[in-house]
Amino acid sequence: MDKERLKYVLHEAALLELPRIHRRAIEVPLASGKVVVLAGIRRSGKTFLLLDTIRRLVASGVDRRQIVQVSFEDDRLHPLRATDYDLILQAQAELYPELAGRPRYFFFDEVQAAPVWERFVRRLHDTRAGGIFLTGSSSHLLTREIATGLRGRCLSYEVFPLSFPEFLGFRGIVPEAYSQTSEARVAAALDEYLETGGLPEVVLSEPVLRPRVLKEYSDLVFYRDLVERHGLANPPVMRELLRHCLASPASLLSTHKLYHDFRSRGLAVGKDTLYRYLGFLEDAFLVFPTPVAERSLRKRAMQPKKLHVVDWALGYPYQPSAMIDRGRKLENAVFLHHRRQRDDLGYVAGASEIDLVVGASAPEAWINTTWSLADDETWQRESASIAAIGGPARRLLVARESAGRKAPLGVELVEAWRYLLEKPAG
Structure with a gap:
């Protein structure tokens, strides 16, 4: 110097x-x-x-x-x-x-x-x-x-990138109690938030410039925070891993399946390298691997982790926005709503899947998130799994569109925009 x-x-x-x-x-x-x-x-x-x-x-x-x-x-x-x-x-x-x-x-x-x-x-x-x-x-x-x-x-x-309340602040929107006009405006803002993401520069950019800003940002993170910081010997594998993770928010990740998928496409990589590269993504705050909510370390290790991303819009340079499931974006937003405050989070695997458990070892809240409850099959699946949970912890069903459904006894049915403005459950 x-x-x-x-x-x-x-x-x-x-x-x-x-x-x-x-x-x-x-x-x-x-x-x-x-x-x-x-x-x-x-x-x-x-x-x-x-x-x-x-x-x-x-x-x-x-x-x-x-x-x-x-x-x-x-x-x-x-x-x-x-x-x-x-x-x-x-x-x-x-x-x-x-x-x-x-x-x-x-x-x-x-x-x-x-x-x-x-x-x-x-x-x-x-x-x-x-x-x-x-x-x-x-x-x-x-x-x-x-x-x-x-x-x-x-x-x-x-x-973190902007929370939903911070996003409203950037847009100059102040929620008003007991105002249907305000509620409709906030609900519409949630749709925009789930499309735009929460990176401040992207939120403040003109819509026509956002794809370019996201592409430049994605390249910066890839080269500076991953390739250069860790001296990666196999950048193409990291690029493909980054694409896979960012374009699939709130999805289960099996490293074993990913390894075989990469090999079938001619990407030469070992399992140990994949584990290391996933660790590099976590180190750069790009992903948050969430374990199954089990006290047993052995059972936790046997189940795949659910991978949440720091901002779903980071997947757009790899996958068009319309091809990233909006329900997954909403589930990811609910996860981040809690992750900003704490990291003891988990999920429940299996037929009675629970999207998010707050207080993974001593549950304080069980949460299922879905975009719409209009479909009978979706309603039955989401409500039955959350209603079957016993104990004193809160049970919540968070939806963008409740479709006039009535929550089962002991379950709170909450509109997504309203839930993301509340203090996190737990």
Whole structure:
């Protein structure tokens, strides 16, 4: 890293006009005394949450020049060595000597691109920082790096694409109680949400540009977060695996069947490689493998996992939107409604399938999700399986179109738009 070039980076950041920010459900604390970590899929809004935090700090009286803002994916900083971090402190001190003695606030974007960054951050936290705020697009920020270097010093948040309430906020829609007009508008907005997805840039783009934005985004994630980050030796297999997962939200995944399918199509890959590649997708926050709701580890291992995706619109570059089942999109949205709050989720396999179990080892809610209950066979299947569940946990049937059905005794029949506005069950 060159110190003089770094001064340009820091000074440009200090002069950058802060963009207009759409409010999100997460509000980053300004003075927690912890290293604040925002981890999530690329372009889910992490950087804008940092910029909003900077805006709030400046509004509270902090001089903008006290804020040290660096993206470790900035090509001007590379090659970046573990011994270069002190240059950031030196460059800041030389740029603004008049601020000597004042606390510094450090904002580091995409830290997974920096070597052994956690040691530097720990030293800053223990010695001189007024506040430290990090983002990254690797799940290791929530596990491995934090556990080894910053345990007890961090406050971590997972940042997802927009929830349905956040989507309404981006569209300027405020639900009104006891208003049929408002309810109809919110229900129509749910249809748009399930078509558009929740990536902020896509939501704010003109409809004609969205396919291009999604294609560019898909390629960026594929090459930077998968191929380059993990040094993949077989990119075509990863591309096909990514296509398979993203185009099939809320679907069961049998690695054994997938292995034979790939082999039959001439894709040379071993089972161990497939397992590793699935782990890479999970690390990049692209997929959430959900186990069967069993206390027995052996039984869990024997059943395929249900694969939910971080945003169903990411499948559009691989499969036209109309070919991705809208009921699966809705089921995926209900899963994410809960996954934003907790990760102890599961499903029930077999003839009496339950789409989602909240509190996988000690169930708090059982949920089936379907698009429409107008079809008698669908109604019988979905209502019978959820009604057969015993115990004190809530039993819910979530539908976009209830078709005037009456819920069985002990089962809550909830319109999908209404459910996605509620606090998650459980």
